[in-house]
Amino acid sequence: MSKTSILPEDWSTKIGRLQIATKSKLRGHHKGSHRSMRFGSSLDFSDFREYHPGDDVRQIDWNVFARTDKYFIKRFLDEQEMRVHILLDSTKSMQDEKKWLLAKQLTISLGQLVLGRDDRLSFATPTDEKLMPFRRKGALYRKAFASYITNLSEPTSKSSFTSQAPQHSAKDCTVLFIITDGLEPIVEWERTLRTLPRFSQDIRMILVQSSEEIAPLYSGDLQLIDKETENRLNVSVSQRVVKEYEHKRQKHFMELDALCRRYGIHTLKVETKDDISHILFHQMIRSNWIN
Numbered sequence: 001m002s003k004t005s006i007l008p009e010d011w012s013t014k015i016g017r018l019q020i021a022t023k024s025k026l027r028g029h030h031k032g033s034h035r036s037m038r039f040g041s042s043l044d045f046s047d048f049r050e051y052h053p054g055d056d057v058r059q060i061d062w063n064v065f066a067r068t069d070k071y072f073i074k075r076f077l078d079e080q081e082m083r084v085h086i087l088l089d090s091t092k093s094m095q096d097e098k099k100w101l102l103a104k105q106l107t108i109s110l111g112q113l114v115l116g117r118d119d120r121l122s123f124a125t126p127t128d129e130k131l132m133p134f135r136r137k138g139a140l141y142r143k144a145f146a147s148y149i150t151n152l153s154e155p156t157s158k159s160s161f162t163s164q165a166p167q168h169s170a171k172d173c174t175v176l177f178i179i180t181d182g183l184e185p186i187v188e189w190e191r192t193l194r195t196l197p198r199f200s201q202d203i204r205m206i207l208v209q210s211s212e213e214i215a216p217l218y219s220g221d222l223q224l225i226d227k228e229t230e231n232r233l234n235v236s237v238s239q240r241v242v243k244e245y246e247h248k249r250q251k252h253f254m255e256l257d258a259l260c261r262r263y264g265i266h267t268l269k270v271e272t273k274d275d276i277s278h279i280l281f282h283q284m285i286r287s288n289w290i291n
Helices: 062-068 097-116 139-150 186-193 239-262 276-286
Strands: 031-050 072-080 083-088 120-124 134-137 175-180 203-209 220-225 232-237 265-271
Touching: 062 072, 083 097, 097 120, 097 139, 097 175, 097 203, 097 276, 120 139, 134 139, 186 239, 203 239, 239 265, 265 276
Parallel strands: 083 120, 083 175, 175 203, 203 265
Antiparallel strands: 031 072, 120 134, 220 232
16 A cells, blocks of 8 residues: 555556446536547547538548438547546544545545546535545546545544535536445435436445444443444343344335435445455446446
C-alpha cells in the first residue's frame, strides 16, 4: 500500500482496461469516448439514409450513388461523455474500520474508471464539516481523486444519510452510484429512493456489509451502543437473540431490495471479507456494471 492511497500503486493500471457499462441514453453535453444513440460526426458508422435537401453533401456516399443512381448519406454515431456521480454514506454506522476502508476503495476504483475514460466525475459525501466538492474530467485527475478519498475523515455525520442523499445528488448524470450500508429505517429509505430517479436513469446502490454485522460472534451479557444515536442497550446474547437479530436483518434487506426494484435501482451487496479485486473483476463484471 502507498502512503497516499489505500490501494496498490499499480491499481489504476490493473483496472485501466475496464469502464463503466450502462444502457442509459442520457449523456453529457461535451465530447467524450462513449457512443451515444444520437447521430453525429464520430468515426463509428451507423447506416445509410436517403439524401434530403439541407443535408451535408459531404456525407453523400458516391459509391452507393454509382450502384443505385440515388443519393444516400452516411450516418455516424455521436460520441459523448458519460457523467457519473458517486454518493458516499459517511454516517456513524460506517465507522467500522473495514467497512469504511472498503467503501473508500470502491469509491476510488469507480472514480478512476470514470476519469480514465475521459468522462466527467462528481463526488459528494454528506458530512458535518464542509468539504470542497470534487468535479473533474480526465485521467490527469486520477491521483488527485485517490488522494482526496484516502484522506477523508472518519465518518461522524449525525444527520441521517437518507435525508441528505437527494440534496447531494447530481442532476442529469448518466450513472449515480450510492455507496452505503443501508442500515437506516425502511420508511426513510422509501422517502429517499422514490425521489432519486429524477437524478439519473441508471442508479446503482452498493451495500457494504461488515462480516461481523452479518454473523455476530458475541455472547453473554453485553451493553450495545447504537453508533447513530448513541443509545445504550443491556442485552444477554443467547442463541435465540442471535436468531432474532438475523431474522430482523434479513427482513430489513429484503424490504430494501423490494424498494429498489420498485424504483428501478440496481443493488450489489459486498462484504468486508471480500477483496476489492474480487468485487471489481468478478461481482461487478458479472452484474454488467463494468466491462
